[in-house]
Amino acid sequence: MSDCDVLHHCPVWGNFQSHVRAVWINNYCKGPRRERCARLQLIRAGQPVAADLLPNGTRMPVRHTDGNSAAG
Numbered sequence: 001m002s003d004c005d006v007l008h009h010c011p012v013w014g015n016f017q018s019h020v021r022a023v024w025i026n027n028y029c030k031g032p033r034r035e036r037c038a039r040l041q042l043i044r045a046g047q048p049v050a051a052d053l054l055p056n057g058t059r060m061p062v063r064h065t066d067g068n069s070a071a072g
Contacts (some may be wrong), residue, residue: 006040012039012051012052024055038053
């Protein structure tokens with residue numbers, strides 16, 4: 001299986017530490033879940049992709065300047 005076409009242009013990965021990023025990338029961008037990536041599906045459909053959308057379709061939690069996640 002080849003890597004995702006947009007792997008190197010995907011802005012979501014800048015938000016993760018390298019070990020966490022590697023898990024996501026190995027599962028979605030280079031692995032068995034590639035075709036299920038919510039970001040890739042939207043790109044292929046010509047739809048806008050939110051910067052905080054994760055490959056599994058969830059959104060990253062909002063971070064405050066103090067480093068805490070927003071409660072919701």
